Amino acid sequence: MTGTSLDRHVQRYAQRTSGMRASAIRALFAVANRPEVVSLAGGMPYLRSLPLESLAAEAAALVAQDGLVALQYGSGQGIVELREQICQVMSLEGIKAHPDDVMVTVGSQMALDLTTRIFIDPGDVILAEAPSYVGALGTFHSYQAQVVHVAMDDDGLIPAALVAAIDACRTAGRRVKLLYTIPNFHNPAGVTLADARRAEIAEICRTAGIAVLEDNPYGLLGFDDRTRRAIRADDAENVMYLGSFSKTFAPGLRVGWVLAPHAVREKLVLANEAATLNPPVFNQMLISRYLATFDWQSQIKAYRHTYAERRDTMLAALTDLMPEGTTWTSPDGGFYVWVTLPEGFDASAMLPRAVTARVAYVPGTAFYADGLGTRQLRLSYCFPTPDRITEGIRRLAGVIAGELDVMRTFGTSPLRAVGGPSSPAPDTA
Structure with missing residues (x-):
């Protein structure tokens, strides 16, 4: 479509289309679905246990x-x-x-x-x-x-x-x-x-x-x-x-x-x-x-067991591998862990380096209407196998550690804290 034709259609759009936004998660799919990338981004159920x-x-x-x-x-x-x-x-x-x-x-x-x-x-x-x-x-x-x-x-x-x-x-x-x-x-x-x-x-x-x-x-x-x-x-x-x-x-x-x-x-x-x-x-x-x-309630129990095992794997890997100053939530169900990075980090700016390191996540700003969440990111444990989860966290921790080294080299001083569960949105008011 030529620029002139595109402009003509844009002028015809309803006013409400100005509120339409591309999904940050959908934009990641093309990259995250590459076999060499450990995707901790999408919340896709693990369907292999279905009959x-x-x-x-x-x-x-x-x-x-x-x-x-x-x-x-x-x-x-x-x-x-x-x-x-x-x-x-x-x-x-x-x-x-x-x-x-x-x-x-x-x-x-x-x-x-x-x-x-x-x-x-x-x-x-x-x-x-x-x-x-x-x-x-x-x-x-x-x-x-x-x-x-x-x-x-x-x-x-x-x-x-x-x-x-x-x-x-x-x-x-x-x-x-x-x-x-x-x-x-x-x-x-x-x-x-x-x-x-x-x-x-x-x-x-x-x-x-x-x-x-x-x-x-x-x-x-x-x-x-x-x-x-x-x-x-x-x-x-x-x-x-x-x-x-x-x-x-x-x-x-x-x-x-x-x-x-x-x-x-x-x-x-x-x-x-x-x-x-x-x-x-x-x-x-x-x-x-x-x-x-079908015994659908037993199927749900099977899902619970699978996701609980993967949640435990992710939390253990975060505890073992994440640099100090990184905190996270500890879910008792569902698919997601919410991670807060040290002071001075921007999860959106860090994402290209993470993808280069072959790991994907969703930056926190996607989950706010007002631009907050720059230090946060969402990790999903529902789809990758436990081994892949551990490897994905290892790669992500390496990216974060590398960013910390750069920040220290240029004289910044990230907030120091002990890694572990924390409030889901400590920088919101």
């Missing part, structure tokens, strides 16, 4: 027996059988729900998009943890929302910081619509919201007239075999709950859901029909058969 041959037979039987339904158009809300099963899955987290209030989506990312679409006008505020999921930030920006971050510590979102953020927005005349939160095994911070804070945060939002968007793709992947009670379990009227089969089954099927109060669900179904007509029926029916036929 692939049995699933292939189930998929073939689905086409042979119910192909006229599975390959046809379907309901914009999703098939009833799967919505009933989703209610059973959510019951593990204390949620009592009716299938009528569940809407199936093309992954929980679409649920994020549709929820933002029906609630947010340009300039509205969405409160989100600092840091927050990069895919959510991209969606919020695309609808011209203003994201205001709320500080976390090792016990998750801080209630007092939430109150302060709400008060500051209202004093400035800004309209706050939603709190977006990932309470369990946070992406990217790896921390979990303390049980005692959940009801308090729900009450703060309910009193302030702010809806809660609870995103919980990792909730069943706790390493202590304890399932945390969802915020939605104790507040059915003000909390919209997002779930997904991407982390507990297979992301390639792109099946997620949103549980919402009845009136909100009606709007969501209309928005879903406008976006896709209906979520793929074949994918829904395959997952429904999987839930009905």
Whole structure:
């Protein structure tokens, strides 16, 4: 396309396209997928433990027996059988729900998009943890929302910081619509919201007239075999709950859901029909058969065991290999460790040198709406084997040590601290 032609199209773009941003993670894929590079960047589930041959037979039987339904158009809300099963899955987290209030989506990312679409006008505020999921930030920006971050510590979102953020927005005349939160095994911070804070945060939002968007793709992947009670379990009227089969089954099927109060669900179904007509029926029916036929809870236990082993490997390697002044979180579930580099570091600027050393990560600035996070980076332990994780951390530690040598040579004095678990975002306010 010529420059003149490109300019002509740019002039036609809607104003909201100015908020669209390239994903920092997607931009890394081309490099991170090279076999010589140890990728600690992407949050890809480890699928080798799935019963692939049995699933292939189930998929073939689905086409042979119910192909006229599975390959046809379907309901914009999703098939009833799967919505009933989703209610059973959510019951593990204390949620009592009716299938009528569940809407199936093309992954929980679409649920994020549709929820933002029906609630947010340009300039509205969405409160989100600092840091927050990069895919959510991209969606919020695309609808011209203003994201205001709320500080976390090792016990998750801080209630007092939430109150302060709400008060500051209202004093400035800004309209706050939603709190977006990932309470369990946070992406990217790896921390979990303390049980005692959940009801308090729900009450703060309910009193302030702010809806809660609870995103919980990792909730069943706790390493202590304890399932945390969802915020939605104790507040059915003000909390919209997002779930997904991407982390507990297979992301390639792109099946997620949103549980919402009845009136909100009606709007969501209309928005879903406008976006896709209906979520793929074949994918829904395959997952429904999987839930009905396979021991899916044992499969989740297998995932937990695999990810716990890899988490332990990563934490041990960080402890053994990272230079002093580097700190990190210690997740009790999920996929991620959040690392804070010594004073004076810039994780984005360091990334090319890391890739040259054949290791990849996601710089922390991708997880903030306001440019913070320069000293942070996200590491994922879900996909690489333990040996690859250890090698990846060895390469990364070498890059950091090399940067420290350069900084000392030029007279800088990085902050000295003992490596180990720390607050997920020590440089945020």
